[in-house]
Amino acid sequence: MNxxxxxxxxxxxxxxxxxxCVYPWSHININPQGDVWPCCHQRRTPNVLGNVKHQDVxxxxxxxxxxxxxxxxxxxxxxxxxxxxxxxxxxxxLHSPRHFANNQAWAKEVLDNIPNTKADGTIYDYKIKYWDLxxxxxxxxxxxxxxxxxxxxxxxxxxxxxxxxxxxxIKKDAMLSIWKNRIEEVPGKIRTVPHKEFVDxxxxxxxxxxxxxxxxxxxxxxxxxxxxxxxxKRFDVKIKYNTNMLKIDYKGETAIDYWKQFPFEKxxxxxxxxxxGLRAEWIRAGTIWxxxxxxxxxxxxxxxxxxxxxxxxGYNVIRLPxxxxxxxxxxxxxxxxxxxxxxxxxxxxxxxxxKQDIICRTxxxxxxxxxTKNGLHPKVKKMKMLIKELxxxxxxxxxxxxxxxASFIDLNKSTTLFDHIPFFAELNESIGYKYERFRDEFIxxxxxxxxxxxxxxxxxxxxx
Numbered sequence: 001m002n003x004x005x006x007x008x009x010x011x012x013x014x015x016x017x018x019x020x021c022v023y024p025w026s027h028i029n030i031n032p033q034g035d036v037w038p039c040c041h042q043r044r045t046p047n048v049l050g051n052v053k054h055q056d057v058x059x060x061x062x063x064x065x066x067x068x069x070x071x072x073x074x075x076x077x078x079x080x081x082x083x084x085x086x087x088x089x090x091x092x093x094l095h096s097p098r099h100f101a102n103n104q105a106w107a108k109e110v111l112d113n114i115p116n117t118k119a120d121g122t123i124y125d126y127k128i129k130y131w132d133l134x135x136x137x138x139x140x141x142x143x144x145x146x147x148x149x150x151x152x153x154x155x156x157x158x159x160x161x162x163x164x165x166x167x168x169x170i171k172k173d174a175m176l177s178i179w180k181n182r183i184e185e186v187p188g189k190i191r192t193v194p195h196k197e198f199v200d201x202x203x204x205x206x207x208x209x210x211x212x213x214x215x216x217x218x219x220x221x222x223x224x225x226x227x228x229x230x231x232x233k234r235f236d237v238k239i240k241y242n243t244n245m246l247k248i249d250y251k252g253e254t255a256i257d258y259w260k261q262f263p264f265e266k267x268x269x270x271x272x273x274x275x276x277g278l279r280a281e282w283i284r285a286g287t288i289w290x291x292x293x294x295x296x297x298x299x300x301x302x303x304x305x306x307x308x309x310x311x312x313x314g315y316n317v318i319r320l321p322x323x324x325x326x327x328x329x330x331x332x333x334x335x336x337x338x339x340x341x342x343x344x345x346x347x348x349x350x351x352x353x354x355k356q357d358i359i360c361r362t363x364x365x366x367x368x369x370x371x372t373k374n375g376l377h378p379k380v381k382k383m384k385m386l387i388k389e390l391x392x393x394x395x396x397x398x399x400x401x402x403x404x405x406a407s408f409i410d411l412n413k414s415t416t417l418f419d420h421i422p423f424f425a426e427l428n429e430s431i432g433y434k435y436e437r438f439r440d441e442f443i444x445x446x447x448x449x450x451x452x453x454x455x456x457x458x459x460x461x462x463x464x
Contacts, residue, residue: 024073031149033149041097128205129208131208134213139244204232210242223251240270241270243271244284273309276327283420296330306333308333314340315402344398408438
């Protein structure tokens with residue numbers, strides 16, 4: 001018996017205990033720098049598969065690393081260094097990204113073809129069914145949990161603010177040094193290689209496209225793909241968005257006109273909405289809440305499939321039940337919850353005593369609310385996971401990191417974190433006014449001679 005036949009016979013595709021994930025056989029994730037992973041959950045791992053700026057997609061798709069990953073899965077192994085998120089989910093008996101992938105409508109065809117995998121992990125005549133292509137970091141917001149890799153506005157904001165400081169000061173300050181390194185790694189607006197060749201080659205095979213960013217609705221690449229789908233009458237393709245909903249019109253065209261041509265179930269618009277009103281405008285800087293709210297209403301009134309994709313961190317968990325209720329009342333649709341992982345924004349910035357109160361209020365609300373009625377469904381399992389996250393101990397270092405980051409974000413602004421989210425004023429006072437201390441340090445370290453007017457303006461704005 002040859003190895004290819006052995007693989008075919010050993011593969012139990014439908015077993016709950018197998019470690020198969022269809023992504024390495026059918027999916028590609030590309031970030032703005034051109035780095036490639038089998039899925040977005042593997043980013044930041046050491047196992048980047050290749051880079052489309054230097055390699056052809058076909059070469060990467062049967063490269064050494066992805067072939068090894070396929071063989072590991074066929075041998076019943078999920079590598080910890082690449083599949084850690086799924087492993088963690090499944091240990092808690094939660095629905096993992098792997099389970100999500102394997103349950104897609106197009107996954108059966110991929111599963112049927114997996115036994116044809118060669119002994120070295122090569123797969124011929126493959127079809128890239130699922131595209132997750134972050135063509136650009138172009139964005140119209142610089143959100144507190146984000147960074148220059150995913151937001152061109154963040155890059156510009158950091159460049160502007162670092163100009164206040166001497167090189168010596170930047171070297172001595174860990175956070176400023178990190179920011180300087182990040183904008184050197186990510187110089188302004190970045191894009192992968194030209195996208196048209198890939199799209200034109202694989203447009204007939206694709207079944208699912210995930211648009212994210214940056215902000216996809218202001219990317220030329222997104223509009224090229226959307227128009228190609230319409231031109232080729234690929235209305236059977238499922239398209240899903242992660243968008244901040246600040247702008248749905250682009251160069252004289254509106255996305256709604258395109259979305260309405262697809263069947264209802266084929267278009268999912270997930271609005272990255274973490275708060276409402278002034279709170280939203282601080283968390284996702286660049287937000288104009290009235291515009292976001294109006295665009296959401298336009299999408300809903302057009303009869304399209306809209307939901308809120310809400311990232312929960314220390315900045316909004318304090319009012320979790322109220323937030324979910326507000327979002328539901330505004331949209332009358334489901335609220336999907338995600339956990340912020342970044343240290344400076346995570347739930348653990350909140351002191352334990354306050355978190356216990358949040359847990360009690362959230363559980364009480366959760367038990368009293370019919371979460372499935374009329375669409376109010378904040379991912380029941382995610383809610384349970386969120387409560388587990390709340391039970392983890394407070395991280396005072398993370399809280400300091402948050403206030404330092406917040407004071408940097410607020411440089412040269414007429415309003416501050418406390419104007420938008422008053423809760424943090426009390427928390428800041430309880431730990432000795434860390435925000436003001438960091439603010440004053442930034443002002444004192446700024447280059448007063450070369451930027452005397454700017455420095456004076458900074459001090460005036462931040463002292464209000």
